[in-house]
Amino acid sequence: MTKTFVWSLLVSGLLPSLAQAEPMNLRCSYTEASYSAAYMKQPESRKCPQTRCYYDLRFDTEQTQATVNQAEGYQFSQSDEQYKLYREMENPIVEGIDKSAFLINKSDLSYRSRKSTPPDVVIETSGQCEAF
Secondary structure (H helix, E strand, O other), rough: OOOHHHHHHHHHHHHHHHHOOOOOEEEEEOOOOEEEOOOOOOOOOEEOOOOEEEEEEEEEOOOEEEEEEEEEEEEEEEEOOOOEEEEEEEEOOOOOEEEEEEEEEEOOEEEEEEEOOOOOOEEEEEEOOOOO
């Protein structure tokens, strides 16, 4: 075997492993949130108490689990266009299911989130994510 042949085998074996899993740490910022509920006449918006609020999202593109603000239990999936983080949890206080979803566009890292809790209370945010 020549040195060139050995190097080509070594490099061709390493390249696929370099292109695999990609850990992502995103800080997704927003300046206001929209609130709606069955008992409200119309949805309301509330400005963030600071200049901007954020969610810290952590996931690995080769895994199915993710965290949001260090809270575990989010399911991770992706398509060609976006990342999706989703979680459902039992809420013993109101005896229902809380749902959270984050959709992040891969092209520009813009995002939308929606959290709902019984009785039909919904909080939505949107903004921009950046790697950290």
